Amino acid sequence: MKHHPSDETLFRFASGSLESGPRIVVGVHVGGCTACAARISEFEAVGGALLSGIEPEEMGEDALDRLVARIEADSDSSGEAALRSRPTRADVGIRLPEALDGCGIGPWRWIGPGVRWSRVTIPEDASANVMLLKVAAGRRLPEHTHSGCEYTQVLKGSFYDARGRYGPGDLDEADDEIQHQPVVDETGECICLAALEGRMRLRGFFGRLVQPFIGG
Template identity: 45%
Template sequence: MIRHHPDDSLLMAQAAGRLDSGSALVLATHAEHCEQCRERLRSFDVLGGVLLEQLEPTALAEDALSRALSAIDAPETPPPHRPTPLRRAALPEGRAWPRAMEGCAIGPWRWMAPGMRFSRVTLPWDLQANVILLRIGAGKLLARHTHSDSELTQVLHGSFHDGRALFSAGDFDATDDSILHQPAVEPGGECVCLAAVSGRLVFESRVARTFGSLIGI
């Protein structure tokens, strides 16, 4: 059962197309398996349509029609060929990649600490997006940290507790500089999370800060 969801401000920003690419990907991954949030998104889409209908009409430029017709008559440009992206990391057995991640290139699992690995996720439509996968072993915990900006996290497999609540597969978490926590994976098995990081994680430990800078978080 999914217990933790994005709040309405995030869902409204998603419906309006105002989220950055990384955050939009993580939220779409959550909505893929959450009927409650899909329904909220549909409601905000309808609300957006109503608001558009209530806007005051604006006069078109004098050449608007001719430019529209020229665009219609212009020859179609074939979309650029993109090779199938590599997915060098693998999820635990029985877990499939979310459909929202289709088109993303996924790097190999790389060591970041004993029992902890990470993988870089590349969005071809936004190469600057800072999106990572974290794979943390049972009973392991991340270094205590806060955030310089925001981090959106979707649990793909397993569960962790960070002192605020238990987050399990399907759950969504949003953190910022008001949150100081130390996620610890539950002893029953490893945990895999997809995260979009804006800014940096601010670790208390100097060693953790060094490793964080190496992997871009």
């Protein structure tokens, strides 16, 4: 792996402040990257040290009962959601990461020659903008920028743009200052998991044509 989330993103992941969509994508990367997992442990240790220095507040007499009830309720709802929407599609082309267990995986939709996308729905956040992208070998994606950060984890194959090449396990983090046009390598198709904190802004005629399909 040559490309990783920024320290800011890893800190937000560790603190629980990263939005649910990007959190899924970053979680997939961290699950296979020992360097990023170690970095998150460092951030968690710092957070724990800061908490230990805070003067404790006295808890209410029913605090433990309310906590147990909340845990049981969350556990029941999470289990039901996982049974309802665990990814079972056989045409994805790869084994999906465990982080997607419990998520809904929509059908592949055509958005251009050699380019298909599938909506990923997160049970606890229906508004999260997460998708799988499958792009044929040698194909170019539309030139685009973003209204927020875009997080793209390569699951299979590879692509490149003016900033470098991204292979299996790499995470591309692109903010609203980056305008790029990814190109898939000729060696085979590329499958990625992507999440947007804002919206993708496509350029050119083809971009305007497919924009309604992906939102924005």
